[in-house]
Amino acid sequence: PIRTINNTIKRKTTISTDIGYVTDPIKETDTPLYWHIFKSGGSSMKAYYSCMGLVVASRQGIFDHIADETLQVIEDKSTGHKYVNVDTADIVGMIRAKRLGLASSGLADIIFSPLLTPASNMFDAQHQGRFFALFRHPIER
Numbered sequence: 001p002i003r004t005i006n007n008t009i010k011r012k013t014t015i016s017t018d019i020g021y022v023t024d025p026i027k028e029t030d031t032p033l034y035w036h037i038f039k040s041g042g043s044s045m046k047a048y049y050s051c052m053g054l055v056v057a058s059r060q061g062i063f064d065h066i067a068d069e070t071l072q073v074i075e076d077k078s079t080g081h082k083y084v085n086v087d088t089a090d091i092v093g094m095i096r097a098k099r100l101g102l103a104s105s106g107l108a109d110i111i112f113s114p115l116l117t118p119a120s121n122m123f124d125a126q127h128q129g130r131f132f133a134l135f136r137h138p139i140e141r
Contacts, residue, residue, distance in 0.1 A: 016120035020128040029126060031103060035133040036089075036114045045134060046112055050081035054109035057102060062087040071100045071107055088113040094122055103127035 020030055036042035036058075050056055061074050061083030068085050075082050084107050086100065087093025094113065102108060103123045111129070113119035123129045 016117075016123060018123035018125055018128050019120045020130050026130065027128070029104075029106070030128050030130050031108060031123070032110045033119055033129040033131050034110060034112045035116060035119075035131055036112045037133060037135065038114060040136040041134045042112065042114075049110050050079070053082075055082045055084060055107060056110055056112065057084040057086050057088050057097070057108035058112040059087050059089040059093075061085045062093065069100075071102060071105050073107055084108045088119065088122070089115075091115065091118045094118045098122045103129070 019033075020026070034042070034045060036045075046056060046058060046060070055073050060076075060081075062085060065072070065074060065085035066087075072085050073082050074085050084102065084105075086097040086102055088097060088102075088111050094115070095118075098121060102111070104127045111119070111122075116131070120129060120131075
């Protein structure tokens with residue numbers, strides 16, 4: 001469904017059908033999509049996957065690359081971590097990521113985003129996202 005806010009902004013308010021169901025077989029073209037819930041270990045997860053040598057799509061890759069017109073893997077010289085030059089932490093960044101073909105490019109081994117619906121819209125039927133998350137106890141940290 002589409003929701004209108006102040007008669008000017010239209011938002012899709014449901015998760016895209018381009019997200020694989022947990023019971024569907026995983027395809028080689030699927031991309032893990034980590035739902036980054038703030039203060040629940042997301043930064044640790046980014047560091048963990050980066051240290052494993054995976055290419056991460058998150059906010060990290062956009063620094064100094066916001067005007068790039070093609071997708072690239074950027075390597076942080078100080079850590080050796082690799083990032084795709086997109087910002088998957090905000091809506092405008094995810095619109096750009098979809099326009100540049102992030103899901104179909106296969107460049108990202110894992111994508112991080114705090115926004116479920118906009119993140120789900122980056123994918124298509126042939127290149128589906130696979131949500132997963134880590135939850136911490138809300139009181140006992």
